[in-house]
Amino acid sequence: MELIALHTFRTVVEEGGILAASRKLNTVQSNVTSRIRRLEEELGAELFFRKGRGLELAPSGRVLLDYARRMLLLERQTSAAVKQVGESAGELRIGAMETFAALHLPKALKAVRATHPRVDLRVVTDTSAALAERVLAHKLDCAFIAGPVVHPALQFELLVIEELVQICAIGANPVVQPLILFREGCAYRARALALAWQRAMGHAVADAMEFGTLEGILGCVSVGLGWTLMPRRVVEQSPHAADLVIETLPDDIAQVPTGMIYLRDAPPMNVLNTLAEAVAAAARPKN
Numbered sequence: 001m002e003l004i005a006l007h008t009f010r011t012v013v014e015e016g017g018i019l020a021a022s023r024k025l026n027t028v029q030s031n032v033t034s035r036i037r038r039l040e041e042e043l044g045a046e047l048f049f050r051k052g053r054g055l056e057l058a059p060s061g062r063v064l065l066d067y068a069r070r071m072l073l074l075e076r077q078t079s080a081a082v083k084q085v086g087e088s089a090g091e092l093r094i095g096a097m098e099t100f101a102a103l104h105l106p107k108a109l110k111a112v113r114a115t116h117p118r119v120d121l122r123v124v125t126d127t128s129a130a131l132a133e134r135v136l137a138h139k140l141d142c143a144f145i146a147g148p149v150v151h152p153a154l155q156f157e158l159l160v161i162e163e164l165v166q167i168c169a170i171g172a173n174p175v176v177q178p179l180i181l182f183r184e185g186c187a188y189r190a191r192a193l194a195l196a197w198q199r200a201m202g203h204a205v206a207d208a209m210e211f212g213t214l215e216g217i218l219g220c221v222s223v224g225l226g227w228t229l230m231p232r233r234v235v236e237q238s239p240h241a242a243d244l245v246i247e248t249l250p251d252d253i254a255q256v257p258t259g260m261i262y263l264r265d266a267p268p269m270n271v272l273n274t275l276a277e278a279v280a281a282a283a284r285p286k287n
Contacts (some may be wrong), residue, residue, distance in 0.1 A: 127185030
């Protein structure tokens with residue numbers, strides 16, 4: 001069973017079809033089709049149901065997908081481990097919440113690059129829930145998310161306790177304003193909704209707006225369109241800080257354990273240790 005065939009199979013599944021996979025792999029459709037056909041012949045099982053021009057994953061395909069992801073991850077980790085015996089090299093795929101990326105990652109990544117100059121760093125931002133799913137699907141090597149995290153396949157390494165604060169525009173009354181939230185899956189979202197629910201004395205919060213970016217939320221709050229919760233240090237370093245009022249919250253809402261997740265069964269990588277130590281150092285309060 002060739003790794004290129006498994007990589008092609010996984011790409012077809014993730015991209016949703018032969019044409020999209022061929023574009024992703026920078027090859028022609030006939031190459032993708034022939035690799036899938038050879039894989040089916042080798043395994044003696046149909047991996048996809050053909051429905052017109054579309055494909056649907058067959059039961060055998062669902063089983064293979066899990067093993068393919070694990071085998072391709074092991075191939076990457078094996079290559080990285082061998083390279084680490086000599087000079088650090090390879091690629092590290094990192095995920096982070098947008099607030100965490102803005103606040104802690106720049107200095108940490110600079111330290112990683114200094115220690116592992118040949119490692120190619122790839123960073124994506126998303127919600128905590130989406131990042132955890134990407135790690136579980138072997139699409140990221142690690143991710144920085146808000147905890148606590150309890151999952152049998154994930155290791156959570158606590159690095160910093162983030163303090164959430166309530167913010168609104170100067171002169172605004174957050175009690176009567178709409179709540180501005182990150183999209184579904186953000187760990188801060190649940191805490192903001194809990195606070196709003198308490199204020200409403202048990203009534204559901206209907207008046208809320210969703211934004212996908214940190215700057216979008218801070219900008220709208222600063223001009224009085226609503227209120228939100230945000231890490232204190234993010235607010236204090238924001239260009240909008242002069243237009244915002246910060247309110248301290250009870251510890252059960254304010255204190256958010258934040259750290260790095262990775263697969264428990266993944267082989268150790270020196271670069272991950274360097275990254276975790278660099279993030280912890282960057283997050284450490286200055287005297």
